[in-house]
Amino acid sequence: MEASCLVLLLRTCIQIFLLPIYLLWYVGIWGSLCQRAFPYFMAVLSVHYNKKMNAKKKELLSNLKDFASPAGELTLLEIGTGTGTNFQYYPRGCRVICTDPNPNFKKFLEKNLSENPHVKLERCLVAPAEDLHQIPDASVDVVVSTLVLCSVKSTERVLEEVLRVLRPGGAFYFMEHVAGAPGSWSLFWQQIYAPAFxxxxxxxxxxxxxxKGLEKAGFSELKLRHIDAPLKWNPAKPHVIGYAVK
Incomplete structure (x- = not known):
């Protein structure tokens, strides 16, 4: 009871501090401002995140070629591509389809593409991960998602789309921050900062x-593990990483 009261008190203090932003959101201004500013913020944050998670990303994406087509080609769909921070981890000759609902990431995406010429851009779509109707059924070998499922409107719908576009035997790779364990300090701070985030x-x-959504999605095989990312003073430290096979 005491812990829940403390969470409520601290959360209220943060919300009072952010009151001007809440007012902008209420009158419909904050959304458009955030959409334009967010790519600039992520361009900086993604560099820091990659430095901290470099070893984990390399390990996670090291076997992408195992899911190449019989012809040896790998067609990869990345949902929520953002600035293109994952391009450096993709194998040479990989054909990439990028999707993101925010068109303002374009110039950052183009910069990362120019710095990673080993990646071949096939298509770049402005689309939410819940609606990938422009991508045919069973047309990609691999789908990749990093720090995306935390902000989609429906995790269940996204995973349905992932399964639809993956060919049989294809794989979905994920690296996502998640809720901390019940009773943990991580979850305590997450509950405080949740509205602000x-x-x-x-x-x-x-x-x-x-x-939980990954476990219920219907993949034939799921390799998942929980880790604490090396992110100091960050309530988003708890992660799940792994891959699932259709």
């Missing part, structure tokens, strides 16, 4: 239990 980080939900 949602409004400041373009709809990010700190306490989402993403692994």
């Amino acid at each position: 949602t409004i400041l980080f373009d709809g990010c939900h700190l306490t989402r239990e993403t692994w």
